[in-house]
Amino acid sequence: MKMKELIRLIINSELHELAVEPQTTLLEALRDQLGLTGAKEGCGTGECGTCTVLMDDKPILSCLTLAVDCEDAPIATIEGLAQGENLTAVQQNFLEKGAVQCGFCTPGMVLTVTALLKETPKPSDQEIEKALEGNICRCTGYNKIVQAIAAAVGRREVAEGI
Amino acid sequence: MYFPRLHVLRPESVQEAIDLLTQHGAAAKLYAGGTDLFPRIKYRVTLPEVVISLKKPISRARVIADDQFLSLDAVIPLAQVVRSETVREHASILTEAASAVGSYQIRHMGTLGGNLCLENRCMYYNQSHTFQFVEPCFKREGDLCYHVPKGERCWAVCCGDTALALIALNAQVEIVSAANTRQISVEGLYSGYSLRPLAIFPSEMVSRILVPKASLQRGSAFVKFSLRGGLEFAGLSVAVVLEMMDDLVTLNRARIVVGSVSSAPIRATKAETLLAGQKLSKDLLHEAAETVSRQVKPYSHHGFSVSYLKKCLKVYTSDALDLATQRVSQAVPG
Numbered sequence: 468m469k470m471k472e473l474i475r476l477i478i479n480s481e482l483h484e485l486a487v488e489p490q491t492t493l494l495e496a497l498r499d500q501l502g503l504t505g506a507k508e509g510c511g512t513g514e515c516g517t518c519t520v521l522m523d524d525k526p527i528l529s530c531l532t533l534a535v536d537c538e539d540a541p542i543a544t545i546e547g548l549a550q551g552e553n554l555t556a557v558q559q560n561f562l563e564k565g566a567v568q569c570g571f572c573t574p575g576m577v578l579t580v581t582a583l584l585k586e587t588p589k590p591s592d593q594e595i596e597k598a599l600e601g602n603i604c605r606c607t608g609y610n611k612i613v614q615a616i617a618a619a620v621g622r623r624e625v626a627e628g629i
Numbered sequence: 630m631y632f633p634r635l636h637v638l639r640p641e642s643v644q645e646a647i648d649l650l651t652q653h654g655a656a657a658k659l660y661a662g663g664t665d666l667f668p669r670i671k672y673r674v675t676l677p678e679v680v681i682s683l684k685k686p687i688s689r690a691r692v693i694a695d696d697q698f699l700s701l702d703a704v705i706p707l708a709q710v711v712r713s714e715t716v717r718e719h720a721s722i723l724t725e726a727a728s729a730v731g732s733y734q735i736r737h738m739g740t741l742g743g744n745l746c747l748e749n750r751c752m753y754y755n756q757s758h759t760f761q762f763v764e765p766c767f768k769r770e771g772d773l774c775y776h777v778p779k780g781e782r783c784w785a786v787c788c789g790d791t792a793l794a795l796i797a798l799n800a801q802v803e804i805v806s807a808a809n810t811r812q813i814s815v816e817g818l819y820s821g822y823s824l825r826p827l828a829i830f831p832s833e834m835v836s837r838i839l840v841p842k843a844s845l846q847r848g849s850a851f852v853k854f855s856l857r858g859g860l861e862f863a864g865l866s867v868a869v870v871l872e873m874m875d876d877l878v879t880l881n882r883a884r885i886v887v888g889s890v891s892s893a894p895i896r897a898t899k900a901e902t903l904l905a906g907q908k909l910s911k912d913l914l915h916e917a918a919e920t921v922s923r924q925v926k927p928y929s930h931h932g933f934s935v936s937y938l939k940k941c942l943k944v945y946t947s948d949a950l951d952l953a954t955q956r957v958s959q960a961v962p963g
Contacts, residue, residue, distance in 0.1 A: 488634070489634075489636065489637040490632035490635035490637070492632065508630075510630075511630030512630065512668035512672075513664050513667075513668060513731075513734070513735060516732065519734055525708070525737045526733060526734045526737055527734060527737060527738050528734050528735070528738060530630075531662075531663050531664055531738070532663070532738070533635075533637060533663075535637055535639065535682075536682055536684045579734065582737075597733070597859065599733070600732045601731065601732020601733050601860045602732075
């Protein structure tokens with residue numbers, strides 16, 4: 468049985484060579500080996516969405532993804548979204564609308580929404596809500612998050628009861 | 630939560646995966662998204678000697694429509710099924726069922742074949758056993774059931790969503806092994822036996838799903854009952870396909886499938902017989918929903934009692950039948 472394997476990961480457009488065990492998750496590789504602690508471990512079983520990162524612009528759960536399965540696929544974490552001091556529209560609106568309280572879920576939320584906007588540039592409130600069903604927030608009650616996303620795509624109003 | 634030590638094999642193609650499966654047999658588990666298998670490995674309730682990754686074939690997964698069938702590779706991600714215009718055009722109920730699975734992330738990772746091959750679930754089995762329910766139950770190779778304390782068998786429930794839509798569409802699955810390739814109905818994929826829910830051998834894998842194209846106008850609907858409304862396995866779900874005669878009022882035949890209430894999806898055959906050849910009416914649909922709730926005997930599961938599920942069954946079947954009827958009149962295909 469192999470002990471460690473040398474793999475190449477492309478994280479935020481940078482190439483990294485890592486020695487990982489076969490069972491090392493992408494989340495462990497990011498946090499423990501690369502020091503990218505934006506992705507968090509909440510449940511560890513795919514139920515909370517705090518470990519969400521983007522692979523090929525698609526949202527994946529890094530706690531349920533083996534690092535050895537990620538070779539040569541472009542991966543984006545929250546650390547790679549902003550260009551220097553310039554935040555993305557989603558990040559800026561999260562900030563302005565107060566869509567952050569404790570912040571634990573925020574990287575996962577922002578990345579999920581970033582993927583959604585790539586697929587659906589003008590999502591309805593229902594589409595936003597549906598995309599966020601796998602991201603659990605225990606502070607905000609989601610209203611401000613949905614408002615921030617609506618604002619990021621240029622809408623002022625959100626439907627009542629969202 | 631950490632994985633135990635894993636031995637991971639990463640074949641380049643499905644064919645190579647089958648060769649590895651033949652070599653390792655029941656000691657190996659296939660994974661594509663890993664969203665069903667990996668939590669169980671982390672909980673230490675499934676401990677395969679070898680796991681075989683299907684990640685590389687995923688990128689080549691396709692949907693193809695020919696004259697007779699819509700053919701989907703089993704390793705196609707659910708999100709790709711949801712987005713596919715071809716699937717929406719020929720089997721909109723599959724789009725609806727696939728979009729009800731898990732969460733946005735899980736639909737991008739999980740595959741159609743994976744959802745069909747979902748392990749049966751139970752609220753006692755699917756968790757960590759380090760400090761409670763330590764004694765192994767039937768599914769962990771013990772001889773007790775926590776859910777039905779005097780039960781003499783496993784009562785875990787088959788909770789997949791897409792299987793219902795595919796059974797309602799009378800779809801087939803292609804099963805491949807090193808020795809041969811065979812086709813069985815999606816309905817025939819399920820053994821009805823919670824300990825080994827799939828009626829295929831450990832050396833076989835589901836490689837393709839074949840959905841027959843509609844020759845007559847159809848109306849269909851998939852409804853799922855869950856408490857949170859997202860990222861949840863169904864308390865129960867119902868899929869209905871109504872196949873209409875040319876007048877769009879007379880039913881040629883109906884297929885009704887109920888899921889998440891038993892060890893396998895259940896065809897509501899009595900209601901199907903009742904509906905066949907009849908003219909659609911409110912009374913008829915009401916009677917059909919009554920018939921479904923009389924025929925299907927739900928297991929209690931995940932905190933839902935039998936009597937509650939029975940009541941839900943009537944309501945949700947009625948909703949599914951109404952929605953499918955509306956879609957017939959709106960001439961939405963699929």
